[in-house]
Amino acid sequence: MASSVEILGISKRFGKGERAVEVLKGIDIQVEPGEFLILVGPSGCGKSTLLNIIAGLEQPSAGQVRMGGRDLIGVPPAQRDIAMVFQNYALYPSMTVAQNIGFALEMRKVPKPEREQRILAVARMLQIEQLLHRRPSQLSGGQRQRVAMGRALARQPQLFLFDEPLSNLDA
Numbered sequence: 001m002a003s004s005v006e007i008l009g010i011s012k013r014f015g016k017g018e019r020a021v022e023v024l025k026g027i028d029i030q031v032e033p034g035e036f037l038i039l040v041g042p043s044g045c046g047k048s049t050l051l052n053i054i055a056g057l058e059q060p061s062a063g064q065v066r067m068g069g070r071d072l073i074g075v076p077p078a079q080r081d082i083a084m085v086f087q088n089y090a091l092y093p094s095m096t097v098a099q100n101i102g103f104a105l106e107m108r109k110v111p112k113p114e115r116e117q118r119i120l121a122v123a124r125m126l127q128i129e130q131l132l133h134r135r136p137s138q139l140s141g142g143q144r145q146r147v148a149m150g151r152a153l154a155r156q157p158q159l160f161l162f163d164e165p166l167s168n169l170d171a
């Protein structure tokens, strides 16, 4: 089920003293359940940093992230019920495409028949059905990107975060 997301006064500084860089300054964003929001900005402006903070992979220097009214700061990434597609894909190299897509479902103990059905449905949607038995090293950049999307889409999380998910794909 989808949840609302509130970003309240988020700031992020990397480094200390003279070398410190302030990447995010007092960001406020409200996203309603079912809403689709796109962040656009030049390279280095902090898009990935903000997504990493929402996912819990990076701690903010100040501010709050709330999902469904619940404060997420301090909640480990695995307990946030968020699926993320990383800018660099981060596929598991030793697993096949099917295993990559189904991994999160296996971790959540989804029964095998349902798992296989969801893997196939997602693979059809992304047109990678014929690649299910291959490993990431045997795929093109755009195919890898679709597997990374499939891995997120196979789950039914409260929130999807896609970091530049279309950069390698044709329209």
Ligand SMILES: Nc1ncnc2c1ncn2[C@@H]1O[C@H](COP(=O)(O)OP(=O)(O)OP(=O)(O)O)[C@@H](O)[C@H]1O
Residues within 6 Å of the ligand: 014, 015, 023, 041, 042, 043, 044, 045, 046, 047, 048, 049, 050, 087
């Ligand atoms: N761990 C880190 N330590 C120091 N600086 C960092 C760190 N991570 C990111 N930065 C800096 O923070 C800024 C924002 O980086 P970020 O990756 O969020 O940008 P982006 O908007 O996603 O860019 P792109 O469009 O190129 O992906 C950049 O200037 C980057 O160099």
Ligand SMILES: [Mg+2]
Residues within 6 Å of the ligand: 047, 048, 049, 087, 163
């Ligand atoms: Mg980025």
